Each structure stands twice: as structure tokens, then as C-alpha cells.
Amino acid sequence: QAKEAGRDKMKVFNRRMLDKAMHAMKLESDLRAGILNNELYLDYQPIYSLESKEVIGFEALLRWLHPERGLVMPSEFILMAEESGLIFELGNWVISEACREIKGWITKYENAADLAVSINISGRQFSQTSLVDNILSTLKQLDLPPKNLKIEITETAIMERAGQAVEMLSKLQSAGVLVSIDDFGTGYSSMSNLQEFPLDQLKIDITFIRRITKSPENIEIVKAIINLAHNLGLYVVAEGVETEQQETILRNMGCEFGQGYLFSKPMTVAEVEAFLKGNNSLY
Ligand code: C2E
Ligand code: MG
């Protein structure tokens, strides 16, 4: 009896592992097909000046409309794309798609001239040195001013490739592309390392913004991050601002920009265009 139960458990265990592996393999081949079948698209979340309440840019966020599963979020497939190497193809698609879109907005809408579109660059993508030439040649091809493009890269991705990171980032920065650290505070960089890297902006991770209204200590931590960034000559963006209380605290601490559901959820391209046709202001 006991032996049998043990065997059954083993069966279930193996079955589950097999299911998982099959699921992962299917997801990968689905993504491969999805790229070819245009199932991927970008949503754009506005980034606001906390002072003027004007939109200063958008973050491009990847979406996958799977034919059977419906909408699949990046948290469900970016890691797999990194592990399988599909991230290179995917990443290049994001670069050209986002650049093409912002170029169109600039051409159509006068108030879009100074907007920057941010794209997320994953760690593995950043290990490919051709990334820089890729970005720069896309800009050239589209005749898109570099200041209209911002790249977001996590501190972990930078630190893991510290050697080449300095060179890659300074090449981008000296061409006029804006460089932002993403999810700051979650990685393993020490604050003193930051100054080695050519950066324009620091984005504070959502977890710090969430905690900001919970205790005075948390406010102090965010204050320290903002001061550090300013001392290094960086602008600060707060990620995941959801309440007016958070917004007020951040503005009072001198945080320049905010992004989050309080202002706007990620928008479809149609929504962005409708917005730009209006007056590009929250109020
Ligand atoms: P991220 O770069 O930190 O992007 C911000 C995430 O926070 C987005 O999730 C956004 O929808 C979400 N968010 C914005 N405001 C709020 C808020 O007020 N509250 C809450 N709870 N969430 C908010 P999303 O779109 O699911 O993307 C998740 C992550 O996937 C991104 O985090 C980024 O690391 C990655 N990702 C997205 N698009 C791309 C891409 O094109 N390439 C790469 N390599 N990674 C991407
Ligand atoms: Mg980001």
C-alpha cells in the first residue's frame, strides 16, 4: 500500500515536471512564431513632470497577444526570452518599433517634439556589444533625434557587465541618447559605484514608492536616494506612483518625474495619439 502510494507520488511528480518542461518549450516556440506573426506590440505609459504635470515621455512596455492564451505580460515571457536567446530578436524589434512610433508622433504632433520614449534593455541584450550600433543606426535610418530615445537598464544588468557597460553607455550618451537606471534599489550595486557610469536619470523602484507612506524611515531612504541622484547630476523618476499622498511627498523631496496609475496606466497607441491630439496636459 505504502509502496504504491509512493510510486503514485513519484508519477505525479514526474508528470508535473514533464508538464512544466513541455509548457516552457511550447511557450518558447509560441513566442518564436508570435514574433513572426506580429502578435507582439507595445503599450506606452506616460511619464509626468511632478512640477508642471506635463507629460515628458512614455515608457514602451511589451505585450503579447497570444492566439489561444490572450494577453501575456512581459513578466511571463521576458525571462524565457533571455534564456532562449529570443531576447535579441525581440529586443531589436522593440528598438525599431518604439523609434518608428515616436518618429511618427513627432512628425504628426507639434507638442511631441521633446518627448522621449523609454525602452527597456534586458541584461542579456546588454551583453551584446552590437546593441549600441544597432540603436544608433536605427536612429540614423529614421532620422530620429537621439534625445527622443531613452534606454532603461537595471543596475544589476549594468554591474554584471561593468567593464563594457561604461563604454557602451558613454557611446550612447555622447550620441545624445538618454540613459536611465531602472528599478533602482533592488539590485546589488553599491551607491558609490553609480558615479562610474554615464547616466542621465535614476528610476526609483516601485517597492520604495509603495513603502513611502508607511513610515518616516522609508521617507528618509527615498530622500537619500534622491539626494544621491541629484549629487551625481541625475534626474529622478518615481516608478509606480499610485496615490496623491505619494505624489506630494515625492514632489516635496525634489523628485522631478513620476510614472504610475495615479497619472495613467499604460496606453495603447491609439490612446497616445488621442492624447497628443489634445493638449498634452493632465489637467
Ligand atoms: P519596468 O521596466 O520596471 O516597468 C514598470 C512596470 O510597472 C510595468 O509593468 C508597468 O505596467 C508597471 N506599473 C506602472 N505603474 C504602476 C503602478 O502605479 N502600479 C503598479 N502596480 N504597477 C505599475 P509591465 O508592463 O508588466 O512590465 C514589467 C517588466 O517587464 C518591466 O518592468 C520590464 O522590466 C519588463 N519589460 C517590459 N517591456 C519590456 C521590453 O520591451 N523589453 C524588456 N527587456 N523588458 C521589458
Ligand atoms: Mg522600465
Ligand code: MG
Ligand atoms: Mg522599472
Ligand code: MG
Ligand atoms: Mg520595476
